[in-house]
Amino acid sequence: MEKVNLKEKFSLFTTHYEPKIAGELNGQLVKLVKFKGEFVWHHHDNEDELFYVVKGSFDMHLENKVVTVKEGEFIIIPRGVEHKPVANEEVQVMLFEPASTLNTGNIENEITQRELQRI
């Protein structure tokens, strides 16, 4: 049973929008991801998703508003809600979501990640 240091884990990768698995509990995964640029609009039919900003900030686009999520803040996106992260600068994010969650939700394209690396 070892602790996980986020700074150390984030130093292990440089890619954007490719979540890595950093922990697992109760059928949920803790994922670490760097955002930069604009993601795709999508939703998750069966999973709520938590985004916690470890470093930096990003804009979560929702159908009727944009929420800027900054360091030390989190936002929960309930299942079914369309959303699109946009990061002008690189941001480090910790995700907490069910193991079944696909990064692009209902959309499948070249940025869909099926096999996530564990770090």
Next chain:
Amino acid sequence: MEKVNLKEKFSLFTTHYEPKIAGELNGQLVKLVKFKGEFVWHHHDNEDELFYVVKGSFDMHLENKVVTVKEGEFIIIPRGVEHKPVANEEVQVMLFEPASTLNTGNIENEITQRELQRI
């Protein structure tokens, strides 16, 4: 759908070992808690528990070792594992755990919290 600012939420209470609910997703709760002093040895029969340190540090006592968890680090305690948090100085912790989780696990005494405040 609003974001949650941890610093702001932690400013709302001063008590120790009394978790507050700051978010809910997929049957799991995000709880914020301040530790100071020594908690009780306990385990959770059916729940894994994640402790993420937002500010400060604490010692997680386990049966055969002590893990010091510092700011920006988390530790996952699997179900069934005896543990006891000890904080020499006040520490701010974010917990991820199933809604069913009782703070004192298999132990029930005067510090058991059954009705958690939402903040």
